[in-house]
Amino acid sequence: MLQNSSPEPPHPAKDVTQHVGYLLKRAQAALRGAMDKTLREHGLTVPQYATLELLALHPGMSNADLARATFVTRQSGNVVLRGLQDGGLITRPATADHGRARPAHLTEEGRARLAAVQAAVYAVEQRMAEAIPPRRMAALLADLDSIAAALEE
């Protein structure tokens, strides 16, 4: 090896607020806040929006699927799904045809609500994208993915 002369490469910052974990939390908190504020004006919560977006991309996902994709438990996912169902934004068959999984689908109103919100949400995403040099975007996405992969043993 080429001699790693630095004695402390992994966490070179002594200030905790300069660690990866802290900055990650900070960025995520800021994003959550911005999303909350934006979605509130449209009567949706962040988990609800995330569910709609996923269902638009992958129709027929089950509650367990959605829970995994939105990083919550099945129980929490079920509450979100129930809310969306009560609001008429999604439909679920009363009885499962295959296993126990009941595939969820967007209703016409669900698709409309999603479309109405997407512009506002994508504006938030754009504010993030504009904050970082375009040249680094791909690397940032790859690094975030690597971090997640490294922590899910």
Add this chain to the structure above:
Amino acid sequence: MLQNSSPEPPHPAKDVTQHVGYLLKRAQAALRGAMDKTLREHGLTVPQYATLELLALHPGMSNADLARATFVTRQSGNVVLRGLQDGGLITRPATADHGRARPAHLTEEGRARLAAVQAAVYAVEQRMAEAIPPRRMAALLADLDSIAAALEE
């Protein structure tokens, strides 16, 4: 190409799971899970640990200060502080000397508990650091900071 002729530079990925926001959430969720698991073995929660770390760095922070720094409300921060106080890890004067803010300080036991946990927590941080090319670390930290700054209007 030198010319940026692409009409959609901000969010080049059509798949939502490739957006910055989603990957940010995923990375943060993974980090939260790893931290939870690690800290549980030491009888601490993530907010409690964060508070101890901040108090070690900046003794005398008030509840409101800590709440801001840990991205929770004052009410939640107070619960955390009360828990730490009941556990004998921090002290707060019963009465404020200046305003209403009561400066918190680590006890000897608090310092000891923090020191005992830091090795395990820094190991998690190390797993993250090893997952990304060292060359990109500074850029990643800067980008995360930029994202947070861009979203806090």
Add this chain to the structure above:
DNA sequence: CCGCCTATGTCAAAATGCTGACATGCTGCA
């Protein structure tokens, strides 16, 4: 000096999320 504004701490209620537990339905294997 006084009133307005801001910041802080705290209480109560509601929302949200999680853990634990259980029943159901599929799959694979002997």
Add this chain to the structure above:
DNA sequence: TGCAGCATGTCAGCATTTTGACATAGGCGG
């Protein structure tokens, strides 16, 4: 066929966090 293992949906209880509200303390400009 029978049975163990696993995934899913769901209920109940608990923990955490937030929203909303209020009282108090200090700064500031009139």
